Amino acid sequence: MSNFTFSASDFPDTMEGGGTYKELAPGEYLAEIIDTDMSPTKAGTGEKLTLQFEVIEGDCAGTYIWHNLNIENPSQQAVEISKRQLAQICRAVGMEGFQQHDELFAKRCVIVVAMGKANNDYPSKPEIRGWKPAIQPQPAAQSQPARSRDRPWD
Numbered sequence: 235m236s237n238f239t240f241s242a243s244d245f246p247d248t249m250e251g252g253g254t255y256k257e258l259a260p261g262e263y264l265a266e267i268i269d270t271d272m273s274p275t276k277a278g279t280g281e282k283l284t285l286q287f288e289v290i291e292g293d294c295a296g297t298y299i300w301h302n303l304n305i306e307n308p309s310q311q312a313v314e315i316s317k318r319q320l321a322q323i324c325r326a327v328g329m330e331g332f333q334q335h336d337e338l339f340a341k342r343c344v345i346v347v348a349m350g351k352a353n354n355d356y357p358s359k360p361e362i363r364g365w366k367p368a369i370q371p372q373p374a375a376q377s378q379p380a381r382s383r384d385r386p387w388d
Contacts, residue, residue, distance in 0.1 A: 256294045258347045258360040264291040264368055265299075265345045267327070270335040272305070280307035283316075283335055285323070287345055287362070299347065301362045319365075326365035342368040 269286035283303045289295055303316040324331060327341035346364035 256297050258289070258294055258297055258299060260348050260360070262344050262346050262366070263289045263294060264342065265289050266340060266342045267338045268298075268340075270338050272335060275304070275307065281305045283320075285338065289345075290342070299345070299360060299362060323365045326367050328367065344368055 265287040267285055268288045269284075271284045271286075272281060273284065274280070275282050281304075283305050285301050285303070287299050287301070289297045289299070301319075303320055304312040305316065307313050307316075323338070323343070326343035327338065329337070329341070332338065344366040345362045346366065347360050348363045349358045350361035352358040
């Protein structure tokens with residue numbers, strides 16, 4: 235067995251990326267997808283896509299939140315919900331679709347966070363409930379040709 239010495243005092247009380255951990259309150263946050271991962275579900279009966287988002291603006295900048303999507307699951311309803319959510323994510327980040335999940339990496343959108351339901355011995359925690367484009371489309375300005383009342387030759 236090797237010797238291993240560690241002292242927590244050698245490291246600042248911050249999360250990776252320099253931000254201190256803050257739990258997200260319900261609201262909307264500009265975020266970036268900083269990691270994607272495909273893995274088996276906990277029950278081992280399907281596959282899930284996990285997206286890790288990092289809030290990149292405001293008081294909670296540097297805070298992470300994860301969202302799991304059931305890609306394969308015995309529950310067709312769970313798969314259908316995940317497909318609808320994935321479509322919403324794609325639209326929010328400006329993609330029609332993708333071939334590899336890592337194509338979502340570094341894409342930005344606004345995440346809508348709400349408090350999830352408490353279950354068993356676990357209290358409620360923040361969850362992503364929606365995704366919006368990071369830049370909201372601006373309505374087209376109604377332009378009218380400029381009309382000059384004076385004649386330039388006068």
